[in-house]
Amino acid sequence: MTRPALILALVASVAGAAAAAEPARDKLLESYRQEASRATPGFAGFSAARGEALYSGTHRGGNPATPSCTTCHTADPTATGKHQKTGRAIEPIAVSANPTRFTDPGEVEKHFARDCKNVLGRDCTAEEKGDFITFLSGR
Amino acid sequence: MSAFRWAGIALSVALAAGVAAADEFERVTPVRHAATQKECGECHMAFQPALLPAESWSRIMTGLSDHFGEDASLPEALASEIRDYLVANAGRGDPTVLRISDQSWWQREHRFSPSVWRQKEVGSKANCDACHRHAGQGLYDDD
Numbered sequence: 001m002t003r004p005a006l007i008l009a010l011v012a013s014v015a016g017a018a019a020a021a022e023p024a025r026d027k028l029l030e031s032y033r034q035e036a037s038r039a040t041p042g043f044a045g046f047s048a049a050r051g052e053a054l055y056s057g058t059h060r061g062g063n064p065a066t067p068s069c070t071t072c073h074t075a076d077p078t079a080t081g082k083h084q085k086t087g088r089a090i091e092p093i094a095v096s097a098n099p100t101r102f103t104d105p106g107e108v109e110k111h112f113a114r115d116c117k118n119v120l121g122r123d124c125t126a127e128e129k130g131d132f133i134t135f136l137s138g139r
Numbered sequence: 140m141s142a143f144r145w146a147g148i149a150l151s152v153a154l155a156a157g158v159a160a161a162d163e164f165e166r167v168t169p170v171r172h173a174a175t176q177k178e179c180g181e182c183h184m185a186f187q188p189a190l191l192p193a194e195s196w197s198r199i200m201t202g203l204s205d206h207f208g209e210d211a212s213l214p215e216a217l218a219s220e221i222r223d224y225l226v227a228n229a230g231r232g233d234p235t236v237l238r239i240s241d242q243s244w245w246q247r248e249h250r251f252s253p254s255v256w257r258q259k260e261v262g263s264k265a266n267c268d269a270c271h272r273h274a275g276q277g278l279y280d281d282d
Binding site for chain 2: 066086087
């Protein structure tokens with residue numbers, strides 16, 4: 001291996017390890033997992049596929065101007081989003097593009113509280129929150 | 140009664156009603172409250188407290204779950220801390236009007252053709268910083 005390639009490989013593996021083990025995000029997911037287990041006996045764990053369906057799907061019941069997460073976050077969660085009304089830029093929602101996502105429980109809860117109402121017209125369940133974070137942690 | 144006294148009465152009525160002229164908003168004190176800057180600067184620039192009267196701020200802060208058609212709710216303690224800051228530093232204007240862009244002083248200054256508001260870079264009347272480059276510092280007399 002040439003020297004620059006070796007360095008790149010090392011950096012990549014360190015970055016990969018850091019993304020996999022983010023204690024704050026793991027802790028948050030664990031608390032949603034406990035909440036989901038209490039709500040649904042026999043709860044089998046979070047699903048990235050369900051999270052993706054929630055993210056990409058078109059929903060009803062919320063603000064008609066924002067029927068989907070993708071309205072503001074775009075179809076590609078690693079891209080910079082845009083507020084539908086004011087046009088303000090929104091930092092990427094995917095962890096790969098924005099490693100501090102889903103690490104501050106207060107921020108995460110604040111945004112779920114608002115945006116689930118904006119898009120779905122109701123609060124999200126703990127299961128939906130965990131699915132969503134699981135999907136976006138892998139993106 | 141002399142014309143002088145009439146003018147004086149008219150002026151004090153205007154002041155009591157909170158009628159504001161645009162030039163008092165040319166330069167306003169920048170936002171000096173970290174939570175307001177952060178929480179109210181997420182979807183649009185954080186508007187300076189002097190741009191609205193206390194009653195308008197107070198109503199905006201109690202109605203965050205339906206904030207101009209959108210849910211912008213905050214935990215209660217944080218909302219009340221921000222309300223206190225905005226109300227304590229509020230300016231003048233019509234207390235029955237919630238939007239800065241619906242205040243009569245604002246409308247007198249911004250009589251532009253509809254095509255101006257449709258430009259992609261502007262998008263919304265709330266994007267003061269699209270036209271006033273130093274709006275974030277409270278400077279609106281730069282043009």
